Amino acid sequence: MTRPFLKMNGLGNDFVVVDARQTPFSPSATQVKAWGDRASGIGFDQLIAIEGSASGNAFMRVWNSDGGTVETCGNALRCVSWYLDRETPGADLHIDTLGGATTAKVLERDAATGMASVDMGEPRLDWTQIPLSEEMNTERLELQVGPIDAPLYHTPCAVSMGNPHVVFFVEDVAAVDVERTGSLIENHPLFPEGVNVEFAQVIDRNTIRMRVWERGAGITKACGTGACATLVACARRGLSDRHATVIMDGGPLHILWRQADDHVIMTGPVEVEFEGQLNG
Numbered sequence: 356m357t358r359p360f361l362k363m364n365g366l367g368n369d370f371v372v373v374d375a376r377q378t379p380f381s382p383s384a385t386q387v388k389a390w391g392d393r394a395s396g397i398g399f400d401q402l403i404a405i406e407g408s409a410s411g412n413a414f415m416r417v418w419n420s421d422g423g424t425v426e427t428c429g430n431a432l433r434c435v436s437w438y439l440d441r442e443t444p445g446a447d448l449h450i451d452t453l454g455g456a457t458t459a460k461v462l463e464r465d466a467a468t469g470m471a472s473v474d475m476g477e478p479r480l481d482w483t484q485i486p487l488s489e490e491m492n493t494e495r496l497e498l499q500v501g502p503i504d505a506p507l508y509h510t511p512c513a514v515s516m517g518n519p520h521v522v523f524f525v526e527d528v529a530a531v532d533v534e535r536t537g538s539l540i541e542n543h544p545l546f547p548e549g550v551n552v553e554f555a556q557v558i559d560r561n562t563i564r565m566r567v568w569e570r571g572a573g574i575t576k577a578c579g580t581g582a583c584a585t586l587v588a589c590a591r592r593g594l595s596d597r598h599a600t601v602i603m604d605g606g607p608l609h610i611l612w613r614q615a616d617d618h619v620i621m622t623g624p625v626e627v628e629f630e631g632q633l634n635g
Protein backbone atom coordinates (compact mmCIF):
# COMPACT_ATOMS: atom_id res chain seq x y z
CA MET A 356 0.00 0.00 0.00
CA THR A 357 1.24 3.51 -0.70
CA ARG A 358 -0.58 6.61 0.48
CA PRO A 359 0.26 10.23 -0.33
CA PHE A 360 0.87 12.45 2.69
CA LEU A 361 1.76 16.00 3.54
CA LYS A 362 4.37 16.63 6.23
CA MET A 363 3.29 19.66 8.25
CA ASN A 364 4.02 21.27 11.59
CA GLY A 365 2.69 23.82 14.05
CA LEU A 366 5.62 25.48 15.86
CA GLY A 367 7.75 22.39 15.21
CA ASN A 368 5.18 19.91 16.62
CA ASP A 369 5.16 17.82 13.46
CA PHE A 370 2.69 15.61 11.66
CA VAL A 371 2.20 13.32 8.72
CA VAL A 372 -1.24 14.24 7.36
CA VAL A 373 -3.20 11.76 5.22
CA ASP A 374 -6.38 12.71 3.36
CA ALA A 375 -8.63 9.69 4.00
CA ARG A 376 -11.89 11.22 2.80
CA GLN A 377 -12.06 9.08 -0.36
CA THR A 378 -10.02 6.01 0.60
CA PRO A 379 -10.20 4.57 4.13
CA PHE A 380 -6.96 4.57 6.13
CA SER A 381 -6.55 2.29 9.15
CA PRO A 382 -2.88 1.71 9.92
CA SER A 383 -1.81 -0.71 12.66
CA ALA A 384 0.01 0.56 15.76
CA THR A 385 3.16 -1.16 14.44
CA GLN A 386 2.98 0.79 11.16
CA VAL A 387 2.42 4.10 12.97
CA LYS A 388 5.44 3.46 15.21
CA ALA A 389 7.64 2.53 12.25
CA TRP A 390 6.65 5.62 10.22
CA GLY A 391 7.01 7.85 13.29
CA ASP A 392 10.54 6.69 14.12
CA ARG A 393 12.92 9.60 13.47
CA ALA A 394 15.94 7.31 12.94
CA SER A 395 14.44 4.76 10.51
CA GLY A 396 11.07 6.14 9.37
CA ILE A 397 9.70 9.53 8.30
CA GLY A 398 9.60 10.84 11.86
CA PHE A 399 6.69 12.73 13.41
CA ASP A 400 5.03 13.48 16.73
CA GLN A 401 1.54 12.58 15.48
CA LEU A 402 -0.05 10.88 12.48
CA ILE A 403 -3.23 12.61 11.33
CA ALA A 404 -6.03 11.31 9.11
CA ILE A 405 -8.63 13.65 7.61
CA GLU A 406 -11.84 11.65 7.32
CA GLY A 407 -15.34 12.53 6.14
CA SER A 408 -17.88 13.75 8.68
CA ALA A 409 -21.69 13.80 8.54
CA SER A 410 -21.92 16.83 10.85
CA GLY A 411 -18.90 18.96 9.86
CA ASN A 412 -16.37 19.60 7.07
CA ALA A 413 -14.17 16.74 8.27
CA PHE A 414 -13.26 14.41 11.12
CA MET A 415 -9.65 14.49 12.33
CA ARG A 416 -8.21 11.21 13.71
CA VAL A 417 -4.95 11.31 15.71
CA TRP A 418 -2.28 8.71 16.50
CA ASN A 419 0.67 9.48 18.76
CA SER A 420 4.10 8.33 17.56
CA ASP A 421 3.90 5.40 20.02
CA GLY A 422 1.05 4.00 17.86
CA GLY A 423 -1.86 4.79 20.21
CA THR A 424 -4.95 6.68 19.02
CA VAL A 425 -5.89 9.74 21.07
CA GLU A 426 -8.71 12.24 21.19
CA THR A 427 -7.33 15.40 19.63
CA CYS A 428 -4.35 17.62 18.78
CA GLY A 429 -4.47 21.42 18.79
CA ASN A 430 -1.51 22.12 16.51
CA ALA A 431 -2.78 19.54 13.99
CA LEU A 432 -6.22 21.20 13.96
CA ARG A 433 -4.57 24.36 12.60
CA CYS A 434 -2.73 22.28 9.96
CA VAL A 435 -5.91 20.43 8.95
CA SER A 436 -7.79 23.72 8.71
CA TRP A 437 -5.06 25.10 6.39
CA TYR A 438 -5.44 21.94 4.24
CA LEU A 439 -9.25 22.19 4.07
CA ASP A 440 -9.21 25.96 3.52
CA ARG A 441 -7.75 25.36 0.05
CA GLU A 442 -11.20 24.03 -0.93
CA THR A 443 -13.33 26.82 0.62
CA PRO A 444 -10.98 29.79 1.21
CA GLY A 445 -11.84 31.91 4.23
CA ALA A 446 -14.83 29.81 5.34
CA ASP A 447 -15.46 28.66 8.92
CA LEU A 448 -14.45 25.00 9.12
CA HIS A 449 -16.17 22.52 11.44
CA ILE A 450 -13.71 19.81 12.33
CA ASP A 451 -14.87 16.94 14.55
CA THR A 452 -12.50 14.94 16.74
CA LEU A 453 -12.85 12.17 19.32
CA GLY A 454 -12.25 14.98 21.87
CA GLY A 455 -15.19 17.07 20.62
CA ALA A 456 -16.25 19.41 17.83
CA THR A 457 -14.13 22.44 16.89
CA THR A 458 -14.48 25.41 14.54
CA ALA A 459 -11.44 26.77 12.72
CA LYS A 460 -10.64 29.66 10.44
CA VAL A 461 -7.54 30.34 8.38
CA LEU A 462 -6.56 33.98 8.86
CA GLU A 463 -3.57 34.18 6.49
CA ARG A 464 -2.10 31.77 4.00
CA ASP A 465 0.42 31.37 1.22
CA ALA A 466 1.71 28.31 -0.63
CA ALA A 467 3.38 26.68 2.35
CA THR A 468 2.57 28.67 5.50
CA GLY A 469 -0.39 30.20 7.24
CA MET A 470 -1.99 31.43 10.42
CA ALA A 471 -5.14 29.83 11.82
CA SER A 472 -7.45 30.22 14.76
CA VAL A 473 -9.35 27.31 16.33
CA ASP A 474 -12.28 27.44 18.75
CA MET A 475 -11.42 24.43 20.90
CA GLY A 476 -14.69 24.53 22.90
CA GLU A 477 -14.95 24.59 26.69
CA PRO A 478 -12.22 23.16 28.90
CA ARG A 479 -13.47 20.25 31.04
CA LEU A 480 -12.62 20.69 34.66
CA ASP A 481 -14.47 18.01 36.61
CA TRP A 482 -12.29 15.17 37.93
CA THR A 483 -14.40 12.61 36.00
CA GLN A 484 -13.75 14.48 32.74
CA ILE A 485 -9.93 14.58 32.97
CA PRO A 486 -10.29 11.67 33.93
CA LEU A 487 -8.73 11.05 37.37
CA SER A 488 -8.87 7.70 39.15
CA GLU A 489 -10.22 9.28 42.35
CA GLU A 490 -12.29 12.32 43.27
CA MET A 491 -10.11 15.40 43.70
CA ASN A 492 -10.23 19.18 43.25
CA THR A 493 -8.71 19.57 39.77
CA GLU A 494 -7.59 23.14 40.53
CA ARG A 495 -5.18 21.82 43.16
CA LEU A 496 -4.33 18.15 42.72
CA GLU A 497 -2.85 16.31 45.68
CA LEU A 498 0.18 15.20 43.69
CA GLN A 499 3.86 15.84 44.23
CA VAL A 500 7.21 14.85 42.77
CA GLY A 501 10.32 14.39 44.90
CA PRO A 502 10.92 14.03 48.65
CA ILE A 503 7.71 14.09 50.71
CA ASP A 504 8.90 16.94 52.94
CA ALA A 505 10.57 18.98 50.15
CA PRO A 506 8.85 18.17 46.82
CA LEU A 507 10.38 19.48 43.61
CA TYR A 508 6.97 20.01 42.00
CA HIS A 509 3.56 19.84 43.62
CA THR A 510 -0.14 20.78 43.59
CA PRO A 511 -0.62 20.96 39.80
CA CYS A 512 -3.88 21.80 38.03
CA ALA A 513 -5.67 19.30 35.76
CA VAL A 514 -7.56 20.37 32.63
CA SER A 515 -9.08 18.40 29.76
CA MET A 516 -9.13 20.05 26.34
CA GLY A 517 -10.68 16.87 24.96
CA ASN A 518 -7.43 15.16 26.01
CA PRO A 519 -5.94 15.08 29.52
CA HIS A 520 -3.40 17.61 30.79
CA VAL A 521 -1.72 18.32 34.11
CA VAL A 522 0.02 21.68 34.58
CA PHE A 523 2.79 22.22 37.17
CA PHE A 524 3.69 25.82 38.07
CA VAL A 525 7.44 26.36 38.30
CA GLU A 526 9.78 29.28 38.97
CA ASP A 527 12.31 28.43 36.26
CA VAL A 528 11.16 26.20 33.42
CA ALA A 529 14.71 25.96 32.07
CA ALA A 530 15.73 24.11 35.21
CA VAL A 531 13.07 21.36 34.86
CA ASP A 532 14.10 17.87 33.78
CA VAL A 533 11.05 17.55 31.50
CA GLU A 534 11.89 14.02 30.35
CA ARG A 535 12.42 12.57 33.82
CA THR A 536 9.44 14.18 35.52
CA GLY A 537 7.15 14.07 32.48
CA SER A 538 7.62 10.36 31.88
CA LEU A 539 7.03 9.66 35.58
CA ILE A 540 3.77 11.63 35.70
CA GLU A 541 2.46 10.46 32.28
CA ASN A 542 1.83 7.00 33.72
CA HIS A 543 0.93 7.94 37.31
CA PRO A 544 -2.03 5.88 38.62
CA LEU A 545 -4.02 9.09 39.25
CA PHE A 546 -4.43 9.31 35.43
CA PRO A 547 -6.06 6.07 34.20
CA GLU A 548 -5.78 7.17 30.53
CA GLY A 549 -2.31 8.71 30.92
CA VAL A 550 -1.72 12.46 30.81
CA ASN A 551 0.15 15.20 28.94
CA VAL A 552 2.43 17.08 31.34
CA GLU A 553 3.11 20.83 31.16
CA PHE A 554 5.57 22.92 33.20
CA ALA A 555 4.55 26.58 33.25
CA GLN A 556 6.51 29.63 34.33
CA VAL A 557 4.36 32.74 34.55
CA ILE A 558 6.37 35.69 33.21
CA ASP A 559 3.55 38.22 33.61
CA ARG A 560 -0.24 38.14 33.51
CA ASN A 561 -0.25 37.83 29.72
CA THR A 562 2.93 35.84 29.07
CA ILE A 563 3.62 32.25 30.08
CA ARG A 564 6.69 30.15 29.25
CA MET A 565 5.81 26.46 28.98
CA ARG A 566 7.57 23.17 28.21
CA VAL A 567 5.74 19.93 27.56
CA TRP A 568 6.02 16.17 27.86
CA GLU A 569 3.33 14.70 25.60
CA ARG A 570 1.60 11.41 26.38
CA GLY A 571 2.67 8.90 23.74
CA ALA A 572 5.17 11.24 22.07
CA GLY A 573 7.60 12.56 24.73
CA ILE A 574 9.15 16.02 24.57
CA THR A 575 7.73 18.04 21.66
CA LYS A 576 8.54 21.58 20.56
CA ALA A 577 4.94 22.70 21.12
CA CYS A 578 1.52 21.38 22.09
CA GLY A 579 -1.65 23.26 21.12
CA THR A 580 -4.00 21.61 23.60
CA GLY A 581 -1.20 21.91 26.18
CA ALA A 582 -0.96 25.67 25.61
CA CYS A 583 -4.76 25.96 26.02
CA ALA A 584 -4.69 23.86 29.21
CA THR A 585 -1.81 25.96 30.56
CA LEU A 586 -3.65 29.26 30.07
CA VAL A 587 -6.80 27.80 31.67
CA ALA A 588 -4.77 26.47 34.60
CA CYS A 589 -2.97 29.80 35.14
CA ALA A 590 -6.24 31.77 34.93
CA ARG A 591 -8.01 29.39 37.35
CA ARG A 592 -5.23 29.90 39.89
CA GLY A 593 -5.35 33.69 39.44
CA LEU A 594 -1.82 33.74 38.01
CA SER A 595 -2.76 35.17 34.60
CA ASP A 596 -5.54 36.95 32.76
CA ARG A 597 -7.86 34.91 30.53
CA HIS A 598 -5.71 35.72 27.48
CA ALA A 599 -1.98 35.19 27.18
CA THR A 600 0.85 34.31 24.86
CA VAL A 601 2.13 30.84 25.72
CA ILE A 602 5.75 30.55 24.61
CA MET A 603 6.99 27.01 23.98
CA ASP A 604 10.36 25.73 22.71
CA GLY A 605 9.00 26.00 19.14
CA GLY A 606 7.50 29.47 19.60
CA PRO A 607 4.37 31.29 20.77
CA LEU A 608 0.63 30.60 20.58
CA HIS A 609 -1.99 33.14 21.51
CA ILE A 610 -4.67 31.68 23.78
CA LEU A 611 -7.94 33.32 24.82
CA TRP A 612 -10.37 31.75 27.34
CA ARG A 613 -13.43 33.70 26.26
CA GLN A 614 -15.62 34.96 29.10
CA ALA A 615 -18.85 35.03 27.05
CA ASP A 616 -19.11 31.30 26.35
CA ASP A 617 -16.14 29.77 28.20
CA HIS A 618 -14.63 28.60 24.91
CA VAL A 619 -10.85 28.51 24.43
CA ILE A 620 -9.53 30.07 21.20
CA MET A 621 -6.03 29.14 20.01
CA THR A 622 -4.26 31.17 17.30
CA GLY A 623 -0.94 30.34 15.70
CA PRO A 624 1.07 29.32 12.65
CA VAL A 625 1.01 26.41 10.21
CA GLU A 626 3.88 25.21 8.03
CA VAL A 627 4.06 22.70 5.18
CA GLU A 628 7.40 20.85 4.97
CA PHE A 629 7.15 18.34 2.08
CA GLU A 630 4.97 15.76 0.31
CA GLY A 631 5.65 12.03 0.31
CA GLN A 632 4.25 8.50 0.10
CA LEU A 633 3.66 6.14 3.03
CA ASN A 634 4.70 2.52 2.34
CA GLY A 635 3.71 -0.46 4.39
Ligand SMILES: N[C@@H](CCC[C@H](N)C(=O)O)C(=O)O
Pocket residue numbers: 368400401417419425426427428429430431518519551569570571572575577578579580581
Ligand atom coordinates in the same frame (compact mmCIF):
# COMPACT_ATOMS: atom_id res chain seq x y z
N1 LIG B 1 0.52 17.78 19.96
C1 LIG B 1 -0.78 17.86 20.38
C2 LIG B 1 -1.38 16.84 21.26
C3 LIG B 1 -1.27 15.42 20.68
C4 LIG B 1 -1.94 14.36 21.52
C5 LIG B 1 -1.34 14.18 22.90
N2 LIG B 1 0.01 13.70 22.86
C6 LIG B 1 -2.22 13.20 23.71
O1 LIG B 1 -1.83 12.05 23.89
O2 LIG B 1 -3.29 13.62 24.16
C7 LIG B 1 -1.38 19.24 20.43
O3 LIG B 1 -0.86 20.11 19.72
O4 LIG B 1 -2.40 19.43 21.09
